[in-house]
Amino acid sequence: MATACSFFIGVGLLRMTQSDPALDVVNAELANVVTRLIETGGLESAEPLLVQQGATTRALALYDSEGRFRLGAREVSLLPRSAVRVRSPSGEIYQLAIANSKMSGATPFLIGGAVSIVFSALLAWYFSGPLAHLKRGFRFIARGQLSTRVVPHVGARRDEIADLAREFDGMAAQLEKLWLAQQRLLHDVSHELRSPLTRLQVAVGLLRQSPNERPEMLARVEREAGRLERLLGEVLTLARLKAGDTTGRVEKLDLMDLIAAIVDDAHFEAQAKRCRVRLEGAQAFVTQADGELLYRAYENVIRNAVKYSPPEADVVVRARATARDLVVEVIDEGPGVCEAERGEIFDAFRRLDQDQSVEGFGLGLAIAREAVERHGGRIWAEAGPNGLGLRIFIVVSLRGDTDDRVTTRRLG
CATH class of the missing domain: 3.30.565.10 (Histidine kinase-like ATPase, C-terminal domain)
Incomplete structure (x- = not known):
């Protein structure tokens, strides 16, 4: 996406910055006039025109033989290969730089590349932030912190990453619910086991103190043992059902x-x-x-x-x-x-x-x-x-x- 975007931006800028032929012709004619004036009358005769266009069209700039700026539009750079050499009647050599209306062909691609880099950086930041929250969430879940949620950190996004964050929170909520149910089951089982075990201990203690009550105490032990057996049977049945492990046909x-x-x-x-x-x-x-x-x-x-x-x-x-x-x-x-x-x-x-x-x-x-x-x-x-x-x-x-x-x- 970033590459396509930068390509179209570069093409658009290339089309927008193509040269204007009419303006190039005007600048060339103006340069011919300034050249004839310097060759015939010296720098003084061309000075008014160079000063005027420097304030208006800004198409010409005059430099001396050593490349020092003399007159015209200072923003027009001297390019020795494209500058026009002019000799005054007194023998002085000048270089006349002409503004080019066409931007460098590489410039649009450079601009497009810069835009592509910025766009790619923003895109990477847009996706890497939520993914970092998801990574941290998985790490916390692995540590047993089942109350971890990532949707509040994602914000109001409406893309696939937001869907993934919601699925993560749903998974975490279900894991937390199952863990709490397991803890509650263990607590309840231990509580239910405590009562018959306590009665068993009391019956055994009374049996030791009063051997003559042996039949009654043995009946009590038998009842509590049966209660324990029924309880453990139901707990195992429920555990198998919750785990999906059934032996039925x-x-x-x-x-x-x-x-x-x-x-x-x-x-x-x-x-x-x-x-x-x-x-x-x-x-x-x-x-x-x-x-x-x-x-x-x-x-x-x-x-x-x-x-x-x-x-x-x-x-x-x-x-x-x-x-x-x-x-x-x-x-x-x-x-x-x-x-x-x-x-x-x-x-x-x-x-x-x-x-x-x-x-x-x-x-x-x-x-x-x-x-x-x-x-x-x-x-x-x-x-x-x-x-x-x-x-x-x-x-x-x-x-x-x-x-x-x-x-x-x-x-x-």
């Missing part, structure tokens, strides 16, 4: 068969608190999916609804199939969640209830979200009917052919 299956089986099991278990779990609007939905992952997702949401429902409540699982999606609603009659906190219930170890008698680690909905999103689906929470309870939506898109979507079933 993708196969063609009917998701409604999957959901119906989960509803049957949940209904049986809910009878302990006189609750009912029922499936509505069931329709076959055959797709390519990891059955184990989606089973965990639907099971966690439905069991979570039963867990937080009061005695003798109804949990409704409503399924609706469209041309491309299966939309499942899980509606409970529990305490519900305020709108500002509904998005947080899908975070790991996030429990918004204050009832510590409700068992759980706060990982079930987090696992459900990861499993659903791995299948290109969505999961979110809304208020239940009439603002009571909670309604969780799970949307999974169809994958593979639809030839098998022909059966329909209903469960009471």
Whole structure:
């Protein structure tokens, strides 16, 4: 770009500075007149004309034989090869310099080259500044300073470098978010592990002090060990999902068969608190999916609804199939969640209830979200009917052919 710019500038200047033939002819005639006057009448006869043109046209300058300026336009330089030698009647030798209206042919290219250098320097500065900020940003990210951002240093640019800076900031923000999530997960895991480990230590201490309470203390140890095993299992499942490392097999299956089986099991278990779990609007939905992952997702949401429902409540699982999606609603009659906190219930170890008698680690909905999103689906929470309870939506898109979507079933 700089080379092309300097070329066109040079060509333009060359055209602008081409010689004017008419002016050259006038200057040549004026020089002939001055020459005849000096040759016939000496310097005194040509002096008025040289002084006058020196103040007006500035086309001639008279120098002596040694190159010293005598009369005329002082800005007209003496070029010995082009000067006219004039001899006065008294024998004195003079040199008459004539102004040339044509600029040197190399001058436009010199000007163009200078402009090119300046333009290239400005262009290099324009690009090198933001690139230096990007380089510094990458260096800070490598050092672990994930809060580094470069867009504020780039300014209001609207070019590819500005796009690159925005992409860099997006990458840095995502890395910072993942790092903070990892730190929060480690903190929450350590916190959740502390409680059963503390109870284990207390049980072992009591067992040593009171050997006669051995059966009761061993039962306590067994319960806490089971709790630790379940916690570690869910943490490992969530970690594998976040890392994209799953051992399940993708196969063609009917998701409604999957959901119906989960509803049957949940209904049986809910009878302990006189609750009912029922499936509505069931329709076959055959797709390519990891059955184990989606089973965990639907099971966690439905069991979570039963867990937080009061005695003798109804949990409704409503399924609706469209041309491309299966939309499942899980509606409970529990305490519900305020709108500002509904998005947080899908975070790991996030429990918004204050009832510590409700068992759980706060990982079930987090696992459900990861499993659903791995299948290109969505999961979110809304208020239940009439603002009571909670309604969780799970949307999974169809994958593979639809030839098998022909059966329909209903469960009471």
